[in-house]
Amino acid sequence: MVTADRVIDARGSFCPGPLMEMIRAMKTAEVGQVVEVLTSDSGSKTDIPKWAEKAGQEVVEIVSGDDGDAILVRKVK
Amino acid sequence: MPKRLLVIGSGTAGLMVANLAARGLDAKVRRHEVEITVLGERDDYVYQPGFLYVAFDLMDPRNLVRPVRDLLHPVVRFVHDRAQRVDADSRTVLTQGGVSLPYDYLVIATGSRISPEEVPGLADDAHWFYTLEGAVKLREALQNLRGGRVAISVGIPHKCPVAPVEFTLMLDAWARTRGLRDQLEITYTYPVARAHTIPAVAEFAEAEFERRDIKLETFFNMESVDTQGHVLHSQEGTDVAYDLLVTVPPHRGDALGGDSSLAGGGNWYPTDRQFLQVQGHDNIFAVGDTTDLPVSKAGSVAHFESEVVSDNLVGLLSDGHRPGHTYAGRAFCFIETGLEEATYISFDFQHPPVVPTPSRSIHFFKQTYNQIHWANLKAVI
Numbered sequence: 001m002v003t004a005d006r007v008i009d010a011r012g013s014f015c016p017g018p019l020m021e022m023i024r025a026m027k028t029a030e031v032g033q034v035v036e037v038l039t040s041d042s043g044s045k046t047d048i049p050k051w052a053e054k055a056g057q058e059v060v061e062i063v064s065g066d067d068g069d070a071i072l073v074r075k076v077k
Numbered sequence: 078m079p080k081r082l083l084v085i086g087s088g089t090a091g092l093m094v095a096n097l098a099a100r101g102l103d104a105k106v107r108r109h110e111v112e113i114t115v116l117g118e119r120d121d122y123v124y125q126p127g128f129l130y131v132a133f134d135l136m137d138p139r140n141l142v143r144p145v146r147d148l149l150h151p152v153v154r155f156v157h158d159r160a161q162r163v164d165a166d167s168r169t170v171l172t173q174g175g176v177s178l179p180y181d182y183l184v185i186a187t188g189s190r191i192s193p194e195e196v197p198g199l200a201d202d203a204h205w206f207y208t209l210e211g212a213v214k215l216r217e218a219l220q221n222l223r224g225g226r227v228a229i230s231v232g233i234p235h236k237c238p239v240a241p242v243e244f245t246l247m248l249d250a251w252a253r254t255r256g257l258r259d260q261l262e263i264t265y266t267y268p269v270a271r272a273h274t275i276p277a278v279a280e281f282a283e284a285e286f287e288r289r290d291i292k293l294e295t296f297f298n299m300e301s302v303d304t305q306g307h308v309l310h311s312q313e314g315t316d317v318a319y320d321l322l323v324t325v326p327p328h329r330g331d332a333l334g335g336d337s338s339l340a341g342g343g344n345w346y347p348t349d350r351q352f353l354q355v356q357g358h359d360n361i362f363a364v365g366d367t368t369d370l371p372v373s374k375a376g377s378v379a380h381f382e383s384e385v386v387s388d389n390l391v392g393l394l395s396d397g398h399r400p401g402h403t404y405a406g407r408a409f410c411f412i413e414t415g416l417e418e419a420t421y422i423s424f425d426f427q428h429p430p431v432v433p434t435p436s437r438s439i440h441f442f443k444q445t446y447n448q449i450h451w452a453n454l455k456a457v458i
């Protein structure tokens with residue numbers, strides 16, 4: 001599994017909470033860094049990759065666990 | 078020694094909690110067994126939903142402002158000062174004026190405010206209707222509008238979830254009545270994949286936008302504004318050029334929460350969704366926009382939450398028994414869909430909203446509520 005430079009625990013928050021956490025974190029991340037959002041909202045698994053595609057950022061990994069998913073996105077530009 | 082209830086904030090939630098508690102504890106306050114104090118940085122109350130109408134010159138701004146003292150139950154003490162720090166260990170609030178106010182129960186109702194400075198250039202070139210001054214300035218800009226590109230750009234979180242949609246639909250209707258619509262290109266931008274965070278509102282807004290030839294840009298998170306070229310840049314790499322930029326800037330809670338180490342990111346207080354206590358503090362409640370709850374930041378939410386908190390406080394301050402009234406996420410918002418029609422959404426944690434067909438009668442209800450609000454604040458209805 002890729003190691004994230006920054007991890008945000010957004011479990012317990014609902015759409016669009018986790019997505020907005022990812023967008024905010026990507027704003028301040030350096031190019032090349034990986035941001036990981038932990039989410040228990042099932043919509044995040046589609047929302048965040050859709051946003052990354054539009055923003056030209058790279059989804060590096062989605063790891064599903066018992067208490068939610070970890071979504072890792074690298075800032076490429 | 079009387080038991081002390083201290084409320085910080087003299088806005089919608091602060092006044093409602095204080096007035097509802099005063100009604101339940103009136104006799105005890107008169108016997109000096111209980112003391113109710115509101116601490117507010119403003120000594121006037123401003124009815125914020127009126128800003129939307131001010132922008133279109135449909136309401137006189139002077140009618141939106143009333144002195145706080147006139148809206149408070151006579152037994153409630155009002156302190157006009159700013160809360161600087163809450164010391165939960167010693168149960169005191171320190172004010173900017175250097176006064177230390179002790180409490181047994183504390184209610185934090187400090188609301189939310191716009192934070193345009195988060196987007197470079199935004200405050201210099203954009204208009205907004207989220208403050209009274211901003212709405213008056215926007216009114217001037219609209220009066221002078223003869224045509225061109227109008228962009229409405231929304232940041233989240235923000236209070237009144239439906240106000241940006243209302244503004245956009247009202248702008249369309251207003252421009253049509255002035256014979257201006259053909260000269261305008263209207264674009265609405267929103268941070269997530271659809272036109273609104275609430276799916277039913279998104280579906281409704283998207284259909285209306287299409288019908289009224291309003292362009293929609295989704296996944297648009299404002300990054301910066303080129304104030305010379307009048308172009309708004311998004312974090313996603315898209316641009317919107319404009320002649321008039323109207324924004325709903327992202328919001329934050331008041332700095333008090335962070336400064337007191339009680340609130341988290343964005344200065345929102347981590348709040349228990351049923352009893353509305355600030356997590357880890359049984360005697361501190363958060364009400365209204367300032368909570369981190371997954372509910373809309375709306376006056377109606379402030380109202381429903383105030384009923385729960387004041388009922389519990391009346392019990393606690395009467396015989397120490399908390400009656401167990403809980404908040405279920407109830408919210409209600411009117412949606413103006415033009416100058417003569419409106420619809421609404423009503424929802425809670427368990428029941429997502431549906432959007433009924435707009436009608437003139439719902440618009441009339443909304444206009445009536447704009448007057449009833451003053452009685453609602455005083456907790457007389």
Ligand SMILES: Cc1cc2nc3c(=O)[nH]c(=O)nc-3n(C[C@H](O)[C@H](O)[C@H](O)COP(=O)(O)OP(=O)(O)OC[C@H]3O[C@@H](n4cnc5c(N)ncnc54)[C@H](O)[C@@H]3O)c2cc1C
Pocket residue numbers: 085086087088089090091116117118119125126127128129158159160161186187188189206207208236237240331333364365366367374375376377378379409410411
């Ligand atoms: C344009 C617009 C349209 C709206 N339309 C609607 C609508 O149609 N329906 C609806 O339900 N809601 C609407 N709202 C939202 C509604 O106004 C707010 O959700 C509501 O006022 C929230 O109440 P509150 O008490 O949490 O915050 P507020 O009413 O904003 O009050 C907070 C108060 O706390 C004070 N304060 C803050 N920090 C401190 C401090 N440290 N010390 C002392 N005092 C402090 C502030 O000065 C303020 O007086 C609208 C808002 C806007 C801007």
